[in-house]
Amino acid sequence: MSILLVPGFMADETLWNDLLPRLAPFGPVVHADLRHDATIEAMARRALDAAPDKFLLVGFSMGGYVARAIARLAPERVRALVLIATSTRPDTPSLQKKKGAIGRADASIAFSGLSRIAVASSLHPKDRNNDALIERVRAMGTRLGGEVFRRQSMLERPGDLDRLHEIVCPTLVIASDHDQLRSMEEAKEMQAGIAGAEFAVIEDCGHMIPIEAPDRLADVIVPWLARYA
DSSP states (O other): OOEEEEOOTTOOGGGGGGGHHHHGGGOOEEEOOOSSOSSHHHHHHHHHHHSOSSEEEEEETHHHHHHHHHHHHOTTTEEEEEEESOOSOOOOHHHHHHHHHHHHSOTTSOOOOSOHHHHHHTSOGGGTTOHHHHHHHHHHHHHHHHHHHHHHHHOOOOOOGGGGGGOOSOEEEEEETTOSSSOHHHHHHHHHHSTTOEEEEESSOOSOHHHHSHHHHHHHHHHHHHTTO
């Protein structure tokens, strides 16, 4: 068995570092590379090209959209699916407007990483002055760079509520109770749309669950994945 991990917006493979020891029993870890493509489906196809024949699948935030596309494109290859802090909703008009502004910006403008304020607002209130945590998130964006930032910022996230029935593998939906980017309502509507999906909540945590609460996240997903490995 193997496990395919799909990161979120401006996150790289280090997003999962704290979970890797707990995920080791499930076999080799494969990291989806979301740097190069301009659509969710293209990201999913690239990830499938690099993945083994059968695998467990975990997607975080934007990576949840990609993970669901993977599960639809290759249902026979995905043994089980975990969706963390993600949504099935399309971009809001305000977000589309913001993306348009980014797309119109001069590409020569230097990218200095995600702002400290933006990163802090994604965390639990208790961690919004945690310099180490904030800089860890910002460092992922800095490594990915401005070209990837513009490409991922312009990425269209079409809503797939009406396609959730196409996901046929065992699925676990995970939300946190202080996520300012993805609401509990979004997580529950996703669970309701996937036949047999289970639901779990990480308490006292913001959006960046794999970094903010890796041990508690592992406590939830490891025994669940073990049922399907």
